[in-house]
Each structure stands twice: as C-alpha cells, then as structure tokens.
Amino acid sequence: MSDEAGRQRPRIRKAVIPAAGLGTRFLPATKSMPKEMLPIIDKPVLQFVVEEAVASGIEDILIITGRGKRAIENHFDFHPQLEAMLRATGREELIDQVRDVGDRCRIFYIRQRRQLGLGDAVALGREHVGDEPFALLLGDTIIDPQTGSPPGLRQLMDAYEQQPATVVAVHAVPDDWVSRYGIIEPARESTPMQNLSRVARLVEKPEPGEAPSNLAIAGRYILAPQIFECLDRIHVSVGGELQLTDAINLLASEQAVYALAWNAKRYDIGNRIEYAKCFIDHALRRPDTADAVRAHIQQALASSGDSPA
Ligand code: UTP
Numbered sequence: 001m002s003d004e005a006g007r008q009r010p011r012i013r014k015a016v017i018p019a020a021g022l023g024t025r026f027l028p029a030t031k032s033m034p035k036e037m038l039p040i041i042d043k044p045v046l047q048f049v050v051e052e053a054v055a056s057g058i059e060d061i062l063i064i065t066g067r068g069k070r071a072i073e074n075h076f077d078f079h080p081q082l083e084a085m086l087r088a089t090g091r092e093e094l095i096d097q098v099r100d101v102g103d104r105c106r107i108f109y110i111r112q113r114r115q116l117g118l119g120d121a122v123a124l125g126r127e128h129v130g131d132e133p134f135a136l137l138l139g140d141t142i143i144d145p146q147t148g149s150p151p152g153l154r155q156l157m158d159a160y161e162q163q164p165a166t167v168v169a170v171h172a173v174p175d176d177w178v179s180r181y182g183i184i185e186p187a188r189e190s191t192p193m194q195n196l197s198r199v200a201r202l203v204e205k206p207e208p209g210e211a212p213s214n215l216a217i218a219g220r221y222i223l224a225p226q227i228f229e230c231l232d233r234i235h236v237s238v239g240g241e242l243q244l245t246d247a248i249n250l251l252a253s254e255q256a257v258y259a260l261a262w263n264a265k266r267y268d269i270g271n272r273i274e275y276a277k278c279f280i281d282h283a284l285r286r287p288d289t290a291d292a293v294r295a296h297i298q299q300a301l302a303s304s305g306d307s308p309a
Helices: 045-055 070-075 080-088 093-103 118-123 152-162 175-180 227-233 244-252 272-285 290-303
Strands: 014-018 060-065 106-111 134-137 141-145 166-172 182-186 196-204 215-223 257-261 264-268
Touching (some): 014 118, 045 060, 045 093, 045 152, 060 070, 080 093, 141 152, 152 257, 215 244, 227 244, 244 257, 264 272
Parallel strands (some): 014 060, 166 257
Antiparallel strands (some): 134 215
C-alpha cells in the first residue's frame, strides 16, 4: 500500500492482546479464572476480541498471558476428544463453534511474569511485532460498533490508511467517569477526517476537575513501533504501574498521534456493572435468547415495583 506521494505505507498485519492482568476488581471470580474468559452467555470475552481482530483483517495475534491464564491457550487450541464426542453424538454443528476463530489466524502467546501494568505487558510484544505498526486490543474490552458499521478495530485501521500514524480510539464519557480512564487533550489542527483529531497530550485517570476533555481512550489502538522505545523511557506512575498512556504521551511529543472519536459501545468487562450491562445487551440481541430474556426482565421489574422504560 502506498500514499499519494508513492511512499510505502506498512499494512497492519499483527495485533497484540494483553490479557495478563490480575483482575482484582472482579474478585473472587478472577482468583482462579482469567477475567478475559468470563462468558457473555456462551462466548468468552476474549473470543469477541479475537473475532474483532480477525474480522478487521489481522492475520497474526500475540496474546500476553500469565500465571493462572492457561484456560486462554486451551480455549483457542484444538480439543480432539471434545470434537470426537460431538461427532459421535451427531452434534457436528458445534464443532465449527469450538474451533472457528482459532483456525482463522495464527495465535502466539508470551507470559508476563510480574503484573507491572499495561505498559509492561505491551513492551513484551516488541520482538514479535518487530519494526512495523501494529494493533493493540485490550483483552477485557468488548467494542460494539453501531449497527451496520465496520468492526471497531477496522475503523481504526481505515483511519490509519488516511493518516498513517499512531491512532487511538476515544469515546465521550460522563464527566464523573474521567478518573477511570486515560483522557486525551485534542490539539487545534485540522485532519482529513471529521472525527479524527491530533492529540496534544494524554492524562491517565485525571480528577474530574483536571481532565482536559471527556474523551476517554477506548481500549483499541494502532501503534507506531517507536512506542517500544518510549516504553523503555517511562517510569512507573499511577497505581505503581508502567502506564501505556505515559508512553503514548511521550510518543505524541515526538511524532503525530491521532484520536478517532467513534460511535461504538465500549464494555470494560473488568468493571462489574459494565459486565452485567454487556451480558444483558447481548442477551436482548441474540435471536436464541432475546424474547425469553426480555419477558423475564419485564416480569422482574414489574414484581419489584419498577416498570420498564
Ligand atoms: P486493567 O487495567 O483492567 O488491569 O487491564 P487488571 O490488573 O487486569 O484489572 P484490575 O484493575 O486489577 O481489576 C486492562 C488489560 O490489560 C491487561 C489486562 O489483562 C486487561 O486485559 N494487563 C493489565 C496485562 O496484561 N498486564 C498488566 O500488568 C496489567
């Protein structure tokens, strides 16, 4: 792929998915089970993330795992005994469901030995990624684009094709939520796309009065390979962790970084309420569960004295 001046523009082929965090906000479930494997009805969160990457055109995925995360590798592996049992009992259609995504891309794993933060997890991808721009998808975040829109990561990749540089997805959050996320300060500079702005700086989990905007980083990124040098140069900060936001901030002081304000729902599964919302929204949308779940919610609200909106 080349730009208007004929320069080669590297294609985004690889993705890194950090899934090694301790998930303390979701204890006790995460004591023995990765939060990235929590199911939304019958599909683990991480499978949604991998499917989004594959549907966006990613061919190679590196998952950052760690202690207690073996279920992740098993999930994307073949399971010959299970497949033989499904075949023997005439349930072949389920075989596609248990295999599908693991067959459609190459998945690699690396372990993070100590949970030193998202920045540390991303740094572990350096050798695998090499010297090319890559996608980063948080393993505990599900993105639901508006109906009819491309997958979340694909939208970022399209923005990268217009403006080949680091691009982070952002979405507007209520003012009292800014202290949960990395928040961007947009620069006053025009770009080729209406919903794309250059980033002046980023602040990790600011106090509500100190946030430069209410645009929160949404868990999907296209990163230039120079991010790895920036990760080498930062120090532990908020929460005693190596923050990816600090490294992107450093990158933004040396080269262009853009933010794509998209219209998509973001579910941070590490947060219990967002997990519950994600589960309910999917249950209300899936043809095999929608009617029964809607009826149940209406009945439950009626018997608790509330009426549904
Ligand atoms: P979170 O910021 O939600 O951190 O990670 P966490 O440690 O998992 O959760 P809490 O705050 O203790 O509840 C965002 C993503 O980055 C990964 C997580 O697995 C999650 O998918 N992560 C985080 C790592 O891979 N390594 C880390 O050291 C931290």
